[in-house]
Amino acid sequence: GIQVEQSPPDLILQEGANSTLRCNFSDSVNNLQWFHQNPWGQLINLFYIPSGTKQNGRLSATTVATERYSLLYISSSQTTDSGVYFCAVEPYSGAGSYQLTFGKGTKLSVIP
Amino acid sequence: ETGVTQTPRHLVMGMTNKKSLKCEQHLGHNAMYWYKQSAKKPLELMFVYSLEERVENNSVPSRFSPECPNSSHLFLHLHTLQPEDSALYLCASSQDWGQGTSPLHFGNGTRLTVT
Numbered sequence: 001g002i003q004v005e006q007s008p009p010d011l012i013l014q015e016g017a018n019s020t021l022r023c024n025f026s027d028s029v030n031n032l033q034w035f036h037q038n039p040w041g042q043l044i045n046l047f048y049i050p051s052g053t054k055q056n057g058r059l060s061a062t063t064v065a066t067e068r069y070s071l072l073y074i075s076s077s078q079t080t081d082s083g084v085y086f087c088a089v090e091p092y093s094g095a096g097s098y099q100l101t102f103g104k105g106t107k108l109s110v111i112p
Numbered sequence: 113e114t115g116v117t118q119t120p121r122h123l124v125m126g127m128t129n130k131k132s133l134k135c136e137q138h139l140g141h142n143a144m145y146w147y148k149q150s151a152k153k154p155l156e157l158m159f160v161y162s163l164e165e166r167v168e169n170n171s172v173p174s175r176f177s178p179e180c181p182n183s184s185h186l187f188l189h190l191h192t193l194q195p196e197d198s199a200l201y202l203c204a205s206s207q208d209w210g211q212g213t214s215p216l217h218f219g220n221g222t223r224l225t226v227t
Contacts, residue, residue, distance in 0.1 A: 004154075031213055033215060033216060035216075035218075040220075041220065042218070042221070043202065043204075043218035043221075048215040088155075098209060098210050099160075099168065100213065102155040
């Protein structure tokens with residue numbers, strides 16, 4: 001099946017710093033989504049971005065589908081950005097099975 | 113408020129108990145999912161329902177039994193679980209299911225501990 005690798009696995013930032021999280025995937029995809037899981041376990045959908053660039057406040061994401069990677073940018077980080085960021089992809093499939101495969105996540109800790 | 117509500121938030125059960133997890137979505141979506149999140153492992157898809165029909169079943173043991181009575185409600189019935197089944201169980205919904213599935217919206221999860 002498709003492989004999803006996220007880097008770095010862990011990241012510690014000073015409040016106010018910027019960061020870039022990366023998601024590499026091993027095959028062509030129909031669908032790519034970024035999620036944030038807060039320390040209480042709640043998963044929030046940040047972006048639905050199979051290709052191109054999107055921005056939402058201090059967050060933006062870019063997917064370069066032809067090169068099989070996606071980047072999540074966090075600017076002016078805040079302590080509330082702490083948690084785990086997951087990338088999930090759905091591979092092209094002619095077999096009728098459409099499943100999101102999740103990476104292992106990047107654990108971000110923003111310190112005051 | 114996520115639009116997807118799961119109950120209970122926490123559950124402790126013995127290996128011989130029978131319990132059920134409940135999920136309700138208020139988003140008018142047509143697809144609902146159960147995911148399992150164990151420590152140190154990626155999220156694993158367990159079941160997918162699209163328009164109340166099960167469309168994915170990822171080799172999940174029969175001690176987990178899903179039920180989708182309508183497009184807004186999803187249950188996961190549990191019986192004779194093992195300690196290794198302890199995990200966070202997450203329900204999700206999306207507008208539709210299929211190629212290029214639309215954005216997933218998750219509930220807050222049920223933290224299950226099997227003793």
